[in-house]
């Protein structure tokens with residue numbers, strides 16, 4: 530009887546020790562997978578993100594009740610419209626905000642790459658995000674062409690209501706300070722988390738205007754203006770001439 534008790538105690542100790550070892554050697558597996566897809570056609574499109582955390586029961590604590598911050602760098606040829614994002618924030622459809630001021634009217638040649646943040650709570654073990662994006666025009670070139678915009682992978686950050694991510698020193702490399710969310714000027718500390726991209730880089734080709742077309746259009750416009758002016762001159766001339774004829 531005492532022998533079996535001894536055995537049970539030993540088994541429990543071994544289990545307990547292995548659990549402790551497990552926690553210390555591999556405290557948290559932040560196994561995160563990201564799908565990034567662009568939708569629609571033309572100059573106005575929609576990027577969606579599907580972010581999936583591990584569903585392993587022992588690892589759920591590492592992201593439960595946390596907020597996910599996604600940082601997307603857009604090339605100079607692509608922008609987000611701050612007014613549009615502001616409207617979407619106000620109706621609680623999307624919490625996204627550009628990092629810097631954006632001039633939506635400039636052509637690509639006069640623009641810089643820009644950064645936008647999207648924030649959302651981690652629900653269950655997934656987060657769906659989206660971002661309305663627009664292509665900038667390029668200055669026209671002879672013969673016209675296509676311009677390529679390449680949109681790389683985002684960066685991911687987590688912000689939890691406690692210090693739990695301090696246990697994840699191996700997985701969580703660094704911290705960043707940026708806005709807590711789009712609706713507040715307050716800044717928060719975010720932990721950068723590793724992830725695996727499940728999709729290829731987004732490639733978005735846009736047509737570039739043709740300066741040859743410009744000359745054709747300009748030439749056509751000039752002809753219309755000249756012919757129209759001559760016609761008007763003729764009418765004015767006839768008008769001036771007519772009353773005299775009546776008087777005679």
Ligand SMILES: *[C@@H]1O[C@H](CO)[C@@H](O)[C@H](O)[C@H]1NC(C)=O
Nearest residue numbers: 568574575576577659660661
């Ligand atoms: C972008 O896609 C998401 C997810 O399908 C959708 O909820 C959202 O309304 C779309 N936005 C636009 C501007 O099409």
Ligand SMILES: *[C@@H]1O[C@H](CO)[C@@H](O)[C@H](O)[C@H]1NC(C)=O
Nearest residue numbers: 624709710711712713715717
């Ligand atoms: C935004 O962040 C502020 C400051 O942390 C918080 O009070 C507010 O509830 C947050 N709003 C949303 C929509 O998450």
